[in-house]
Amino acid sequence: MSVKHIILGILSWKPSSGYEIKTEVEYKGRELGWGKVSFGSIYPKLKELELEGLVNCKEVSQTERQTKMYDLTNKGWAELSDWLRSNPTYPVVRDELLMKMSFWNYVPNLSIDCLIAHLNNRKINSEKMLEHLRDWECNDVSSIGNLAAYSFEYLKLQLETEIKWINQTIEKLLLNEQQPHKDPMNLVQESHKRYQKTVE
Amino acid sequence: MSVKHIILGILSWKPSSGYEIKTEVEYKGRELGWGKVSFGSIYPKLKELELEGLVNCKEVSQTERQTKMYDLTNKGWAELSDWLRSNPTYPVVRDELLMKMSFWNYVPNLSIDCLIAHLNNRKINSEKMLEHLRDWECNDVSSIGNLAAYSFEYLKLQLETEIKWINQTIEKLLLNEQQPHKDPMNLVQESHKRYQKTVE
DNA sequence: TTGGACATGTAACGGGTTACATGATTGA
DNA sequence: TCAATCATGTAACCCGTTACATGTCCAA
Structure with a gap:
């Protein structure tokens, strides 16, 4: 689970430039349970992968803009395959909203309306994501493997539950x-007593 | 969302040593949507917080083992309160299982049984967590604020949905x-064609 | 002609973990 | 007496982001 495997995975879909990889992560990342990835980690990582012999690079420059297109090598396919077969780690979430709820009672003078605002905010974001997910399923340009479709289903169920x-x-x-x-x-x-004492 | 706020939050529950903070995170962390925290980040952070004046430290050593007990200062309570009131960031998950499912179709020669094994494994872990959660609700030593109880409910619903x-x-x-x-x-x-060509 | 998408890169920083080092106390 | 738990700390490292620098091509 790392930029390395995200890159290898995306290259298994199709040969791409660093820039394309970024947009791909940007666009599908949220839906498919990946995080975000920045240019600052993609470009150096691509070079590293090339040195390791997991990807190769062809410079394309004719009429088009100068672009470095990467593709998987033999070794790259093998590495990706090995990773896919290895047991995934159990996800660890650090959910700031839940954290805050764990502490809310112990701090005096906190308005419950403020917490409700947090919850509403979360809801709005989750609804947006859900909508985005449904739009994506309706468009007719994006590819999606049938197994990826299951993970889509997962995200939808979780979002619905959350809302x-x-x-x-x-x-x-x-x-x-x-x-x-x-x-x-x-x-x-x-806690409230301790608070009084400290603040007094 | 960081070690800093986790520490402040736990200290709002009760004054604690670095060691106690660690065990608290260990024990409640999974249930309450925090990540993990290591000693390597707790101890230096406590010193830092002391320098900032957010916590104070009392060395306890009489009959007991020598221990540094930390508690919130005036400023610490204020900082915690400010953080709680600030809008939580939307959680970003990087779920390795979902990632693997996104790529599974595109790599030839992967057995579907292997993916099923991954899913089963995930299920076992989630069931364990769910059980742990239910045990915890039944025990009669742990405190839990009523708002923390809601986040408990959240975790349970998500786990049930997942299973x-x-x-x-x-x-x-x-x-x-x-x-x-x-x-x-x-x-x-x-993808399969490209794979054949590369491996040929 | 100018702003926005395309395209690549690097250096500094941040926030954490891992691994290591040390030592006291307690119970089997 | 020996392992487990309690207790604290640090240095090296890892993996990423942010911010910056640079430049092209295209369309309004």
């Missing part, structure tokens, strides 16, 4: 309903 | 059912 959860959660917060929670050591109260 | 999706996907793969996919430019075939 549902946000709606429910906001509703509960507005009703000021208390989720059954437990605090055997009275940490929330303790 | 359902895995089951469906494996079933489809076993039936060799073709997901409606599109390939207007015949990229899959093209």
Whole structure:
């Protein structure tokens, strides 16, 4: 899981320039569960891969703009294949919204409206992504392997679940309903006391 | 979203040593959507935070083992509060399983059984996490704020959705059912041709 | 003629992990 | 007495981003 394998994977789709790889990641990355990749990591990595003999490079310059087109070598296909067969690592998410919710109770003087605003914001973004996903499925230029289509389905399900959860959660917060929670050591109260003492 | 805020957040729960912070992240991190944090980043960061005046440190050493207990200062509470109020960034996931599925079709000679094994593996891990989550809710020592409980709910829903999706996907793969996919430019075939040429 | 997409690159920095080093205390 | 847990720290490294520098081609 790294820029290296993203590059090799995209080159398996078709020979591409560094610039094209970037736009490909930009465009499909969100949908397919990749992160982002910057030029600053693509170009040096391509050179490295060339040195390793995993890709080769042809300069195209005739009528067209000068461009370096990369393609997989024998060794590159093998490396990609090996990686695909190796067991994927379990994803570790660092979700800032969830983190904030974990701490929200313990800090006094925080408005619940502010948290609701965060949730709404998240919802708007997720709805945008969902829409983007559906648009993409409707367009008739993009290719998508049938297995990639399954990962599409995954993303859609997760986004739908998330939106549902946000709606429910906001509703509960507005009703000021208390989720059954437990605090055997009275940490929330303790925190507020400590806060008072410190700020006093 | 960083080690800094994780530390401040945990200190809002209760004063802790670097070691305790680590175990706290270890134990609750998975459930609450944080990543992992290593000692190598906790200890230097605590010193830094002390210099910035966000936390203070008391050495405890009497009968007990020598320990540095940290707590939030006035400024630390303020910083935490500011961060909580600021709009969370939208999470970017890099999911290796999804990435591999995006590329699977384009590389010849990959067994579908191998992909099914990856999916099963993921399922096992997710089931373990789900179980862990449920255990945690039942134990009677851990505190959890009512808002943290909502993020718990989120994680549970996402895991359940994921497991359902895995089951469906494996079933489809076993039936060799073709997901409606599109390939207007015949990229899959093209890739296989390119592969043949390169490997020949 | 000018701004925007195309195209490539590098140096500085950032934020973390890994691996290593050290040592006290506790329980089997 | 020996392994496990508690406890702290640092230096080397990794992998990426940001910011900058440079230049072409095309269309409004």
